Every structure is written in structure tokens, then in C-alpha cells.
Amino acid sequence: MITRSHKRSCIITVVILFLTVYIQYTHAQTKEELEKQKGKTKEEIDYTNRLLEETRQKKQTSLNRVKILNKRIQLRNQLLSSINQEISLYNEEIINKRKLIVELENDVDIVKKQYEMLIKFAFWNKNKYDRLMFILSADNFNMAYKRMKYIQQYTRHRKEQALLIQTMREELKLEIKELEEIVIQKEEIARQKIDENRALEQERRAKDQMVLELSGQEKELKKKIAENQKIARRLEREIADIIAAEARKGRSRNLYDQLTPEEKLISDNFLGNKGKLPWPTERGVVTSRFGRQQHAVLKQVTVQNDGIDISTVQGAEARALFEGVVSKVVAILGANYTVIIRHGNFLTVYQNLINVRVKPGDMVKVKQVLGTVFTEEETNSTLLHIEIWKELNKQNPEDWLSSK
Numbered sequence: 001m002i003t004r005s006h007k008r009s010c011i012i013t014v015v016i017l018f019l020t021v022y023i024q025y026t027h028a029q030t031k032e033e034l035e036k037q038k039g040k041t042k043e044e045i046d047y048t049n050r051l052l053e054e055t056r057q058k059k060q061t062s063l064n065r066v067k068i069l070n071k072r073i074q075l076r077n078q079l080l081s082s083i084n085q086e087i088s089l090y091n092e093e094i095i096n097k098r099k100l101i102v103e104l105e106n107d108v109d110i111v112k113k114q115y116e117m118l119i120k121f122a123f124w125n126k127n128k129y130d131r132l133m134f135i136l137s138a139d140n141f142n143m144a145y146k147r148m149k150y151i152q153q154y155t156r157h158r159k160e161q162a163l164l165i166q167t168m169r170e171e172l173k174l175e176i177k178e179l180e181e182i183v184i185q186k187e188e189i190a191r192q193k194i195d196e197n198r199a200l201e202q203e204r205r206a207k208d209q210m211v212l213e214l215s216g217q218e219k220e221l222k223k224k225i226a227e228n229q230k231i232a233r234r235l236e237r238e239i240a241d242i243i244a245a246e247a248r249k250g251r252s253r254n255l256y257d258q259l260t261p262e263e264k265l266i267s268d269n270f271l272g273n274k275g276k277l278p279w280p281t282e283r284g285v286v287t288s289r290f291g292r293q294q295h296a297v298l299k300q301v302t303v304q305n306d307g308i309d310i311s312t313v314q315g316a317e318a319r320a321l322f323e324g325v326v327s328k329v330v331a332i333l334g335a336n337y338t339v340i341i342r343h344g345n346f347l348t349v350y351q352n353l354i355n356v357r358v359k360p361g362d363m364v365k366v367k368q369v370l371g372t373v374f375t376e377e378e379t380n381s382t383l384l385h386i387e388i389w390k391e392l393n394k395q396n397p398e399d400w401l402s403s404k
Helices: 004-056 063-124 131-136 141-215 218-247 261-272
Strands: 285-288 291-294 302-305 308-312 317-319 324-332 336-343 346-354 369-373 381-390 393-395
Touching: 004 063, 004 285, 004 381, 063 141, 063 285, 063 308, 063 381, 218 302, 218 324, 218 336, 218 346, 261 336, 261 346, 324 346, 336 369, 369 381
Parallel strands: none
Antiparallel strands: 285 308, 291 302, 308 381, 317 369, 324 336, 336 346, 346 369, 346 381, 381 393
């Protein structure tokens, strides 16, 4: 008959197997997500390699080249973080797998001992309890039937015990094999970590060398900072003029109140797509972020960025983030052309364009090409500056763009 200890061991085994399957499923999802994240990061690293190769064609070290290398270092750290998370998952999986193997081994031992007891019991009592005599010696038919059913149950239980032992042994072999595979996978990830650490160290040295080369150009760098500040102030005035012109159309200073129902719909849709807006270039990486940042070379200097700068390849086209109306196309000294598009009470700004294909008053669609991003001849740097405004309030474009 099935003993309590046998029932308990079976229940424990089933629970452990269920938990293991659940943990493996959860880990598989997490590992899959990490693999996707690693894949995206590697793609961006490869893209920064392409950008660096373009700027490397010119001997002159540029500030943007330092920024691209900074971005690649950031991506490399991001990749290492994903690898470390993967290693942690593998370690946890190995620990859980080893615990399961120990539990399975213990359960196999328990079942084997119970099976041995059944065999010994049958052997010791084979003469005394001859099956036919055992049944025929019953006092009545009802007792004989019960004895027959008992023998059938006893025989079936022995077979079940033997089958359970075989099944548990096979499960144990499978778990040991899976453990060996997990250990191999972990070792491969650990090798990737070593390679990434080596690459990261090389890139840090290369960046330090570039910074050293540029640090001697402090005067020129500060002049460029001053020029960028002038451009930013000019753009602020242009935005303010657009808002003021719209406000003059009605009594309220709130631009949203002046909008037509169609314009309000566009504005609401723009807001509803926060975090989902398409990138203004087909490919690119953010090399200057929103807000006040430490200068990439002049450590004692901070710079204010009212948007983000996206480094892209030569010939890249700038695209509209959302449907709207072109409010202005402005030529700014040192920044080429700037296109400002109104989306209800939101404005998007695209700076450093040439070959502009739109004019004020044009209705534009999502991803419609606005112009070509300018490539600086001396350094082969192709940089698009993007800003998003909600009336006169500056927004962080990274909060609005999709994560690709």
C-alpha cells in the first residue's frame, strides 16, 4: 500500500518540479528580455563605430567625436550591466537546479527503500501467503473478493513504485544535463564580460587621449559655447514670437484656448503619444542630453541644452515627429536652417538643416522629410538638434521619443 512518507515525498517532488518550471519560465522571460536589450545595445555600439569611422576620416579631433565616444562608453557600461544581470540569473538558476537535484536524489532513495521493503516482504511471505491459497482460505466470498483486490492493489503498487523510480531517475539525469548546459552558458557570458571590460578600458583610454588633445583648445571651445548660447537665445525669441502671435488672436494668454477643434485634437494626440513619437532621423544616437550638463572636455564648465543633439550619418534626413503646421523656417548663422512645427499648443524644433523641403504654412505628416542634416566638413560630424516646447515650457525630447 502507499505509505504516508511515500505520499509526502511524491507531493514534495511535484511541488519542487512545479516551482522549478515556474522559476525557469520566469527566468526564461527575463533572459529573453535581457537578450533583446543586449541586442539593441550592441546595434547602437555598432552604429557609434560607424559614426566614429566617419569622423576618423578627418585627422582633426572634434568635440562631437569625444561625445560619440562618451556615448559608446555609456552603451558599453549598459551592456556590462545586462551581462551582470544575466550572470546573476544563471547563478540563481544553478543554485535552484542543484537544490532540485538533491531533493530528487533524496526522493529516489526514499522510494527505493520503500520498494526494497515491498520486495523483501513479498519474498519472506511467498509461501505463507500463496496468492491462490490466500484467496481460497477466506471465510466467505466477500472476504475472498477483498483479498483478491488487495493482491491486485499490492501488485500494481509494486509496479508503480518501480515505474516511479525509473521516471525519477530519468528526471534526475535530465536535470543534471540541464545544469551542465547552464554552467556552460554562464561561462560563455562570463567570457563576454571579460571582452567587454577590455573594450571599455581601451575606449576610456582613447577618450582620455582625445580630451587631452582638445584641452589645449580651450579658447576655441569657449567661443563655440558662446555661439551656441546665442543660437539658443535666438530660438527662444522665435518660439516666444510664435506664442505671442497666437495669443494675440484671442483674449486668453493660454495658447490651447485659441486652438480650433481640429488643432486641439492634434495637440491632444501629441500629448497622448508621449514616449511613442518616432525618431527625427532613421538612425542616430543622443550625444548631448537635455538640461545643464558638464562640458565633455572643459570639466570646470557646464552648458545648458534646451533639447538634445543626435549624431547621425552623412546624408541623413530630418523627419517630422508628428503631424502639424510649419510655423517658421529660420536661417541662423552657425546653425544653418531651423524648422519649427506647431502641433496645437506644442512646438517641435529641428536645427542644423540644409536643403529644406518645407515652407511656413505647410501641413506636414508624421515622418515627413523636412530637410538634410548638415555635415561639418572639417570634422565629418553630422548633428541634428531637436527641441520640444509646450507653449513656453521646454520639454526633454527623450521623454517624448520612442525607445526604438
